[in-house]
Amino acid sequence: NTPERPADSGPTVYVVEEQLNPSSDFFVLPAIRAHSSNIIRCSFTDLPAEDELSGAIVVFVRYLPPNWIKLVESVRGQLRALIFFMDDDVLDREASAGMPWRYQLKLVRLAASRVRWLRRQKAVLWVSTPYLQQKYAAWRAHLVLPSAVTPPAELLRVFYHGSASHQADIHWLQPVLAEVLHCDARLVFEIIGGQHVHRLYKDLPRVSVIHPMKWPNYQAFIAMQNYHIGLNPLQDIPFNRARSYTKFFDITRCKAVGIYSPGSACAEIISNRQDGLVVKLRQSAWVDAILSLARDEPLRQTLLHNAEIKMRNLTIKAGHRYAGLMDLAERK
Numbered sequence: 001n002t003p004e005r006p007a008d009s010g011p012t013v014y015v016v017e018e019q020l021n022p023s024s025d026f027f028v029l030p031a032i033r034a035h036s037s038n039i040i041r042c043s044f045t046d047l048p049a050e051d052e053l054s055g056a057i058v059v060f061v062r063y064l065p066p067n068w069i070k071l072v073e074s075v076r077g078q079l080r081a082l083i084f085f086m087d088d089d090v091l092d093r094e095a096s097a098g099m100p101w102r103y104q105l106k107l108v109r110l111a112a113s114r115v116r117w118l119r120r121q122k123a124v125l126w127v128s129t130p131y132l133q134q135k136y137a138a139w140r141a142h143l144v145l146p147s148a149v150t151p152p153a154e155l156l157r158v159f160y161h162g163s164a165s166h167q168a169d170i171h172w173l174q175p176v177l178a179e180v181l182h183c184d185a186r187l188v189f190e191i192i193g194g195q196h197v198h199r200l201y202k203d204l205p206r207v208s209v210i211h212p213m214k215w216p217n218y219q220a221f222i223a224m225q226n227y228h229i230g231l232n233p234l235q236d237i238p239f240n241r242a243r244s245y246t247k248f249f250d251i252t253r254c255k256a257v258g259i260y261s262p263g264s265a266c267a268e269i270i271s272n273r274q275d276g277l278v279v280k281l282r283q284s285a286w287v288d289a290i291l292s293l294a295r296d297e298p299l300r301q302t303l304l305h306n307a308e309i310k311m312r313n314l315t316i317k318a319g320h321r322y323a324g325l326m327d328l329a330e331r332k
Contacts, residue, residue: 010038014058015028062111190210193212248310
């Protein structure tokens with residue numbers, strides 16, 4: 001059971017939800033907060049003791065898991081109220097016709113098959129739209145209007161955009177990000193990858209896995225983004241030793257400060273703590289570096305400013321080296 005905040009007024013309200021979800025955030029929680037600040041959010045497997053439900057309100061969000069049904073049946077006479085909320089027509093089997101069959105099966109198993117049970121338990125019905133209120137008028141459904149979700153005051157975007165050839169680096173980063181995201185709730189992480197990467201990172205909070213894309217599409221994608229911290233760990237393996245410092249360009253173009261591993265081409269052109277960070281390839285050291293950089297906005301601004309200057313200078317340097325390349329090729 002996860003209390004949303006300490007109890008200070010109003011009845012205890014248990015919100016039963018499959019997982020954190022927009023239905024609760026847009027509708028259910030704002031409605032409850034108008035009457036109580038003692039909210040306990042529970043997943044399907046979070047079951048309180050029976051005596052904890054005495055005088056409490058239980059709100060089911062969209063679904064009715066079997067173990068909670070059994071618990072409510074045993075304490076129904078002690079509950080202050082029982083509420084079921086839906087923002088789709090999950091109680092009518094015919095309404096989901098045309099949906100993927102797995103989703104239809106889920107709705108039947110966790111919602112539509114429980115209509116009689118809800119009626120027997122004298123549950124109050126909350127709905128999200130006038131359409132649903134009118135459809136379930138015989139149930140005296142109550143309309144719950146949505147409230148805007150307040151975004152976090154500040155989010156810092158950390159990213160790693162490695163291709164499929166960076167599997168070793170992607171695996172190495174996972175425990176680093178697990179610790180970082182646990183320590184600082186302002187941080188969000190973005191990584192590029194397919195199903196394998198999704199499975200590897202799916203249990204971490206605030207992670208977006210972006211599907212791999214062709215180079216022109218990627219160029220358009222990063223042109224629309226602003227990040228804060230870019231990661232470029234390179235394991236000391238033969239394939240990585242041949243890489244150039246183009247990741248420095250990608251990270252800097254995204255208005256981010258890069259963290260690089262020593263011995264890499266990027267580290268050779270970076271002046272540590274002047275236009276980026278060069279950090280030993282030790283996971284604890286990268287955790288510390290990311291968290292420290294996230295807390296220090298003035299340092300990030302200074303490093304980014306210097307990195308942008310270096311990027312321009314490196315481009316000028318490359319232009320000088322291009323001179324005569326074709327002539328040399330023709331002489332051969």
